Amino acid sequence: MPFKYFFDSTVVVDNRAKGGRSTRTFLNEGRWQPIADSLQEGDYVLMQFGHNDEAKEEKYKDRYTPVPDYKTNLIKFITETRAKKATPVIITPVSRMRFDKDGRQQETHTEYTAACYQVAKQYNVPLIDLDKRSRELFQQLGPENAKLLFMQLEPGENPSYPEGQKDNTHFNAYGARRIAELVLQQIQELHLGLADHVVKK
Helix, strand or coil: HHHEEEEECCCCCCCCCCCCHHHHHHCCCCCHHHHHHHHCCCCCEEECCCCCCCCHHHHCCCCCHHHHHHHHHHHHHHHHHCCCEEEEEEECCCCCCEECCCCCCCCCCHHHHHHHHHHHHCCCCCCHHHHHHHHHHHHHHHHHHHHEEEEECCCEEEECEECCEEEEEEEHHHHHHHHHHHHHHHHHCCCCCHHEEEEEC
16 A cells, blocks of 8 residues: 555556455455456566465465465466566565564565566566565564564554564564565666656665
8 A cells, every 4th residue: 555655657556465365365356357358568566475375274265375376376367467468566574474483583474485486587577575674574574563564463553453463474564565565676676667657866
């Protein structure tokens, strides 16, 4: 959501993300087809999945997507994007906050990040490694300060969460902006055409 503020008026950010969706449920619910149908030459499609694809817990079984199927779905997004002369960009899943007892941030998406790399290499697609960059950010902040990025609330702090919240996955507004800045930085490092339209600060 903070992304639209990074670019000049020539760039329209059309956010089609939907919480809780894996590549499989995004397709099954018909959320991808309108994107594919509306693409035009010069568009960019920034695709980031993985969190929900890897959810093996019983309560999330409807969204779980095995790695081979995850790769197949990414390839579908890529090929249909290119068919419209638009540019696909793969973004690895952003890391969850998980520190070990020694204060080292742990990798939380190993298989699905690796799958992103494999598909990106096979199809020569620009790749933004948000998994790695977000882990580096969390490590830099440390176990306590990294909590400031997430929906970590004490009881009574927010009326929407009267019992408090200990969420190591979803970001608050500040965290969302910091993560969006990591993506923006890599867009510039990759010299994507979008980088020419970043608002100069």
